Amino acid sequence: MAIKGHNHKTGELNNATKILTSLTAGAIAGALAKTTIAPLDRTKINFQIGKNPYSTRKALKFLKQTYKQEGFIALWRGNSATMARIVPYAAIQFTAHEEWKKVLGVDGSRGKESPKKLFLAGSLAGVTSQSLTYPLDLARARMAVTKKIEYATLREVFVKVYKEEGLRAFYKGYISTIAGVIPYAGVSFFTYDTLKQIYKDKFEEKYSGFYPLVSLFMGACAGMLGQTSSYPLDIIRRRMQTDTQGRYPTIKATILYMHRTEGLWRALYKGLSMNWIKGPIAVGISYATYDNTKESLRAFLIDKQNKKISVEKPV
Structure with a gap:
């Protein structure tokens, strides 16, 4: 009797099942990581789009005021939109990364990896996932910087934006986003894969397994490296995504407005210190959860397959 999704001879999962486990692990990883740092994310976005200079004291004050005025749950305002976006985004990104690595021949099956191709695989994974989920990212940003009375639900964001600004508004800031995703995802995945390979080369004989910590x-x-490399473009896309007054119609107009009103370099790196706190936490949780969930799922399925085979074997 054949077991769907598995290979009897090798005890390995077929490609379709590998993709399914990658999608599942990616969705869990993204949801856990983003929920953990949601209050910090909301704080960062508010400073990114405003004129007030960022400081740790002001960030803590924002969190405290939000808690006092709107309640504890308000710290996670916009997280429903984040989940609606991050679950498919992370699932697609991690799975696309595995598939792009196969296409480019840097999935570990051909010996020594090319650093350029590792970077390219990460960048392409980021572009793939961002392109497919961008309107949800815009909706999440709108919800994070407004009061509940303006956008009560995710559906309301889509309806209101479509009626008042048109279909094109759902891709406001898309070019700057993709320009930022290329270095961010490329550097991030490249760094992680390179560190993993160094760890395996140095400690694989000493330690069995790849520990979550x-x-x-x-x-x-x-x-940290990925977000620092792309942070100015993240600032620009947030300004464009949350613009309802026509201040930021293009990347050039956004840069010029920021230069006139705030000083360009100060505005482009506003809130970066918070990103150095929340970014590594989020990405660390995401990568660790993905790798360990994926391996656990695959090990479980292979074990289940092997047990079923042994039961079905004629004595």
């Missing part, structure tokens, strides 16, 4: 640390390093 190790992957958490590697993911944190990858997140």
Whole structure:
């Protein structure tokens, strides 16, 4: 009797089942990571789009005021939109990364990996997932910077934006986003894969397995480098996404407005210190959860297959 999704001879999962486990692990990883840092994310977005200079004291004050005025749950305002986006986004991104690595021949099956191709695989994974989920990212940003009375639900964001600004508004800031995703995802995945390979080369004989804390640390390093490399473009896309007054119609107009009103370099790196806190936490949790969930799922399915085969074998 054949077991769907498995290979009897090798005890390995077929490609369709591998993709399914990647999608599942990616969705869990993204949801857990983003929920953990949602209050910090909301704070960062508010400073990114405003004129007030960022400081840790002001960020803490924002969190405290939000808690006092709107309640504890308000700290996670916009998280429903985040989940609606991050679950498919992370699932697609991690799975696309595995598939792009296969296409480019840097999935570990052909010996020594090319750094350029590892970077390209990460960038392409980021572009793939961002392109497919961008309107949800815009909706999440709108919800994060407004009061509940303006956008009560995710559906209301889509209806209101479509009626008042048109279909094109759902892709406001898309070019700057993709320009930022290329270095961010490329650097992030490249760093993580490189650190994983170094760890395996140095410690594979000494330690069996890839410990969650190790992957958490590697993911944190990858997140810090990736987000620092793309942060100015993240600022620009947030301004464009949340613009309802026509101040930021293009990337050039956004840069010029920021330069006139705030000073360009200060505005482009506003809130970066918070990103150095939340970014490594989020990316570390995401990568560690993905790797360990994926391996656990695959090990469970292979074990289940092998047990079924042994039961079905004629004595």
